[in-house]
Amino acid sequence: MVDSLKPGDVHVWYLWPERLANAERLSRHTQILSRDEKTRAQSFRLEDDRNLYILSKAFVRILLSRYAPTDPALWEFTPNEYGKPAISGPPGVEDIAFNISHTTGLISAVFAVDASVGIDAEHHGRRTDALAIAEHYLSPDEYSALSMLRDSDRQQRFFEYWTLKEAYIKATGLGMSMDLSTFTFDIREDDRGISLRSTNVTDPGFWTFRLLKPGPHHTVAVAIRRSGEAAIKFGIYDGNSLMQ
Numbered sequence: 001m002v003d004s005l006k007p008g009d010v011h012v013w014y015l016w017p018e019r020l021a022n023a024e025r026l027s028r029h030t031q032i033l034s035r036d037e038k039t040r041a042q043s044f045r046l047e048d049d050r051n052l053y054i055l056s057k058a059f060v061r062i063l064l065s066r067y068a069p070t071d072p073a074l075w076e077f078t079p080n081e082y083g084k085p086a087i088s089g090p091p092g093v094e095d096i097a098f099n100i101s102h103t104t105g106l107i108s109a110v111f112a113v114d115a116s117v118g119i120d121a122e123h124h125g126r127r128t129d130a131l132a133i134a135e136h137y138l139s140p141d142e143y144s145a146l147s148m149l150r151d152s153d154r155q156q157r158f159f160e161y162w163t164l165k166e167a168y169i170k171a172t173g174l175g176m177s178m179d180l181s182t183f184t185f186d187i188r189e190d191d192r193g194i195s196l197r198s199t200n201v202t203d204p205g206f207w208t209f210r211l212l213k214p215g216p217h218h219t220v221a222v223a224i225r226r227s228g229e230a231a232i233k234f235g236i237y238d239g240n241s242l243m244q
Helices: 023-030 035-042 047-067 130-137 140-147 151-172
Strands: 009-015 076-079 085-089 097-103 106-112 116-123 183-187 194-198 206-215 218-226 233-238
Touching: 009 047, 009 218, 023 047, 035 047, 047 097, 047 106, 097 151, 106 116, 106 206, 106 218, 116 151, 130 140, 130 151, 140 151, 140 183, 151 183, 151 206, 151 218, 194 206
Parallel strands: 009 233, 097 116
Antiparallel strands: 009 106, 076 085, 097 106, 116 218, 183 194, 206 218
């Protein structure tokens, strides 16, 4: 049983969409989406992409209704100028911060009540030229760190850097308007501690970062910004039973 969401809590939820590829179930989840979300769902040409979109949108609505006594179909969302959505209705609901990410085989979401949050998930199934991408998008220090690793370790570290950066820019609310090369993540090998270095961090908040491995084929990163240094309590949950 998941506890209620209290100040200092950060809840991460996973959903494996291939376990939910059932026409009746997908139809039921589609019914709780907004009109705009239903229209957007129908715009996907590939069935897998359409199903992933429907499940991710329904997942957020169903999870929010675990934390607040609101029908899942009644939640309203408004994006900021960079596209990050926030709750805008119904009137009087608690201000719950959330973020969601989906990739091949996994939907992940994060929730908190007194923080800004971001999450990113990546699938490892396709080999990437980590150094070529890093040279263009990561910071010089991150590129240097990658270049010193063996190829087998380089792929994993690349996904760690990439998901951390995506989670961070989503938590700031600025998205891809931020230059990924202007800030650096240091990942310490001893205790897996993660720290951020940047000359362009404009907010004074206290940041916490987590790298998670929900399975052998995925890396997930979570970024949390709070106004104080109080301890954060993480909860990690399987959401598939909620979507049956």
